[in-house]
Amino acid sequence: MSREPFTRLSREVLVDNPWHRYCRDRYVQADGSDGTYHYVDMAGSVCAVPLFDDGTTMLVRVRRYLLGCDLYEFATGGLQPGDDPLAMAQTELREEAGLEASRWDALGTFAPYKGVSTEVCHVFLARGLAFVAQDLEASERITPHRLPLADAARLLATQQPADGMSLAALALLDRFRTHGAGA
Amino acid sequence: MSREPFTRLSREVLVDNPWHRYCRDRYVQADGSDGTYHYVDMAGSVCAVPLFDDGTTMLVRVRRYLLGCDLYEFATGGLQPGDDPLAMAQTELREEAGLEASRWDALGTFAPYKGVSTEVCHVFLARGLAFVAQDLEASERITPHRLPLADAARLLATQQPADGMSLAALALLDRFRTHGAGA
Numbered sequence: 054m055s056r057e058p059f060t061r062l063s064r065e066v067l068v069d070n071p072w073h074r075y076c077r078d079r080y081v082q083a084d085g086s087d088g089t090y091h092y093v094d095m096a097g098s099v100c101a102v103p104l105f106d107d108g109t110t111m112l113v114r115v116r117r118y119l120l121g122c123d124l125y126e127f128a129t130g131g132l133q134p135g136d137d138p139l140a141m142a143q144t145e146l147r148e149e150a151g152l153e154a155s156r157w158d159a160l161g162t163f164a165p166y167k168g169v170s171t172e173v174c175h176v177f178l179a180r181g182l183a184f185v186a187q188d189l190e191a192s193e194r195i196t197p198h199r200l201p202l203a204d205a206a207r208l209l210a211t212q213q214p215a216d217g218m219s220l221a222a223l224a225l226l227d228r229f230r231t232h233g234a235g236a
Numbered sequence: 237m238s239r240e241p242f243t244r245l246s247r248e249v250l251v252d253n254p255w256h257r258y259c260r261d262r263y264v265q266a267d268g269s270d271g272t273y274h275y276v277d278m279a280g281s282v283c284a285v286p287l288f289d290d291g292t293t294m295l296v297r298v299r300r301y302l303l304g305c306d307l308y309e310f311a312t313g314g315l316q317p318g319d320d321p322l323a324m325a326q327t328e329l330r331e332e333a334g335l336e337a338s339r340w341d342a343l344g345t346f347a348p349y350k351g352v353s354t355e356v357c358h359v360f361l362a363r364g365l366a367f368v369a370q371d372l373e374a375s376e377r378i379t380p381h382r383l384p385l386a387d388a389a390r391l392l393a394t395q396q397p398a399d400g401m402s403l404a405a406l407a408l409l410d411r412f413r414t415h416g417a418g419a
Contacts, residue, residue, distance in 0.1 A: 058377065059301050067251060068258065070274050073352065075251065075258050080301060083377040091253050092302055093276065093352055118242050118263060119275055119354045120347055131351075163398035164303055166349035168314075169256065169276055171302045173397045194241065194266040210411040214356045215346035217404035224403040228393040 058083050066094075072131060073170075095172035097132040098165075099139075100222045101146040103154065103179045110202045111150045111182075112209070112219075116194040125198065125208050126216045127223075129174070138175035146179055148188040150197045155181030160225040165218050176222045178229065241266050249277075255314060256353075278355035280315040281348075282322075283405045284329040286337065286362040293385045294333045294365075295392070295402075299377040308381065308391050309399045310406075312357070321358035329362055331371040333380045338364030343408040348401050359405045361412065 060081045068075040074094040082088040103111045112125045130145035132138065139157060146152050160176040189195055200208070209219050243264045251258040257277040265271040286294045295308045313328035315321065322340060329335050343359040372378055383391070392402050 059299055059304075068260075068274065070272075072274065075274070077251075078301075082375040083299065083372070084374040086374055088375050089253075090301060091251065091255065091258070095352075116242055116266065117347070117350050118261075118273060119352075120350060120356070121242075124347070124350060126350075129351075161393075161398065162396055163400040163403060164300070164307070165400040166353060166355075167298075167300050167303060167307060167309075167399055167401070168312075169278075169302075170349060170352065172349075173303070174400070189266070191267040191269055192265045192271050206407075207411070210344075210407050213345055215344065215404065215408065216350055217346040217348040217357070217400055218350070220346060220407040221398065221400035221403040224389075224393050224407060225398065228390070 056081055056085060058085065062087065093170040093172070095131065095170055096134045096136065097138065098129060098172055098174040099132065099142040099145060100127050100129045100174055100176045100218060101142040101150070101179050102127050102160070102176065102222055102226050103146060103150060103152050103182055104202065105182055105199075108202055109199050110205045111152060112198045112200065112205050113149050114196045114198055120214065124216045125212055126219045129218060139177060142175070142177040142179070147185055149195050151185055151187035152179070153183050153185050154179035158229065160222070160229045163221045163225065165221065174218060174221070176225045178226060239264055239268060241268060245270065276349075276353040276355070278314065278353055279317045279319065280321065281312060281355055281357040282315065282325040282328060283310050283312045283357055283359045283401060284325040284333070284362050285310050285343070285359065285405055285409050286329060286333060286335050286365055287385065288365055288382075291384055292382050293388045294335060295381045295383065295388050296332050297379045297381055303397065307399045308395055309402045312401060322360060325358070325360045325362070330368055332378050334368055334370035335362065336366050336368050337362035341412065343405070343412045346404045346408065348404065357401060357404070359408045361409060
């Protein structure tokens with residue numbers, strides 16, 4: 054078996070639930086010694102950033118059980134293996150923000166929690182927006198809030214704690230608006 | 237026992253390791269029904285954003301086992317219960333980036349992975365910088381890279397996947413430089 058640093062030696066799935074797998078790997082550390090790595094294994098996620106023609110966006114206010122507070126965020130959702138990221142972004146924007154979009158652009162990807170999760174989040178810009186009915190799950194409490202994009206950026210950075218994933222999505226949007234896709 | 241939505245009914249620690257605890261809660265969902273929540277419980281983390289007088293910063297290039305690639309990032313580290321965030325930020329900047337700072341400002345906090353982890357990351361701006369020896373753990377492969385802040389912002393947003401936590405830290409830095417702390 055290879056002793057190259059960062060090679061996996063073994064993998065155990067300790068917990069398998071409908072949302073993710075919690076795993077323990079044995080692997081080769083940077084110095085060549087064996088190490089143990091506990092992590093969350095996820096197929097990925099999506100984030101939809103809606104932008105109206107008048108320069109407003111739609112945040113969602115989400116009750117976050119783990120933090121014991123509400124957070125303002127862009128609509129996000131988890132992927133299952135085989136899911137198409139764009140189709141899931143369209144679903145999440147419809148269900149959480151009550152919006153459909155006629156024009157979608159991929160803004161890129163980011164890893165929200167590089168040290169503990171395999172998750173990579175696919176970010177999309179949604180334009181050509183129309184209102185539809187929100188459709189929430191039993192576990193969710195989510196309310197949409199429409200406001201100018203600059204105000205949304207301020208709100209996202211000012212709430213404490215801020216939502217890291219929405220700030221990352223905003224950075225990818227800024228990059229797209231300044232330099233175009235893939236710049 | 238309270239049936240208020242988002243009340244915890246019970247908590248099991250399924251895995252306890254030196255880095256975090258993996259837990260399963262029973263809780264009251266938004267609609268009042270019982271639900272199950274699997275999550276990572278962490279005391280928190282820190283991120284240090286160094287800024288030299290000449291407008292350059294120091295990123296670290298980190299091998300990320302879970303993503304199978306290197307990421308450019310700001311220096312980060314996990315907290316244990318009772319750790320002081322500022323003291324840990326000073327430690328991480330010294331060990332990972334090889335820098336000490338005479339002036340520190342708190343830029344705020346963000347939750348990197350709101351849906352699956354209790355972690356809140358404390359972000360600090362480090363100025364008055366001096367070079368010291370890097371000091372890595374056996375599990376780490378990290379190299380510092382000094383470059384202008386605008387170039388660093390572009391690199392952080394352009395790499396694919398980007399590092400969500402560094403983009404969030406950058407957003408808090410932008411906010412601080414535009415409006416001052418706590419704006």
